[in-house]
Amino acid sequence: MKTKIKKKRLILEPWHLEELEAWFADMASNGWHLVELSKGKAIFEEGEPRAMKYRCDTFQINALLGQDKLEENSKLGWHYIDSIGYVHVFREKDYTVGEEIYPDSRKHAQSLAILKRSLTIRALLITLLSVIMITLQINTFLGNLVHSFLSNSGLLTLMVIITFTYLSFHMFEGVFHLSRLISRLNNGIEFNHNINYKRKLTWFKLRIYTALSIGVAIMLLISLGDLFQKNDYQAIPEHDLPVIKLSTILENEGYRNVTYNFDTFFSDYYLEKSSFFVPRQYELRQSAKVVITGGPSYKPTIWSKRYEVRTNWLARYFFHSLVEQNVKFHGPYELINDPQFDELWIRDTDGFSSFIVRLGHEVFVVEYIGEEPVEVILSHSFWLNSN
Structure with missing residues (x-):
């Protein structure tokens, strides 16, 4: 009959020496005996339930001293099973009561030094890598803050930082855990070979599942956001829109003989989008041709945008990034103190008017090519009557 095999993921880390010993012993008492440690899994073989002791020793197995240690532990009545790095797992030999590998707790503490040193080096390297990766991600996020807000790339930055x-x-947690074990051993307190490992196991499972859930949730937000958002450039609807339409300005200014959406080089469009930081985004580009009796035709164009940012705090950062971006594209804007708005920046030159407004968590951007000054564009803005 083929022997039954059970594979269990190694949730506990190699530095949880007491917990690993207690777990393997508990499995043996239920008829599952450890035979291998491979690819992050502990492999157990079914057998008779037995009260079996396990011990974790730490040394460099490929060194001559390590080979001597294997022989020494074998003479003490311990059978070598497998290793996780510098941690080597032994169980009592059949029908043999094994002598303790480290009857002197101070020598046991010395043996853990190699594991602590290795873990400390890895923790420092991972921390250095983390600092580099997080710095790169933050610089990328801040380097194009407007794009980061309007797309879901900011979620990737958040995910990298959290990870x-x-x-x-986690790595330094292991270093501190080993430091506590070494301190206890130096004070004459031996390992608790029957420690309640299930509490630690449950806590680490909860942490891992929480981390995975957060990662999956972020990836789903990114994927679903890209899948369901309206990225298509729509024809401009006839009904009212949440942005300023060119028709509103021209009609209120008394223009007649107006033809809209005549531009074939830059197609006029209306667009609705969404991202995590800016859940509602509206954008309109509209052009017109006005026939003026006895004069040349007039061709105004408007780019009108509205952003509903998730919070006021985020809106302030987003707003100032938009101002900086528009200054690069169009030249300096002027800060205007107006009690109607939380913040207002305008640019008014011959043939070009633009303003950037923040009202709480909402941000409005209008760029207008035409004869109307910025005050006129603002006066026809719909929110003046709704706020």
């Missing part, structure tokens, strides 16, 4: 911060924390 690498957790990895660094």
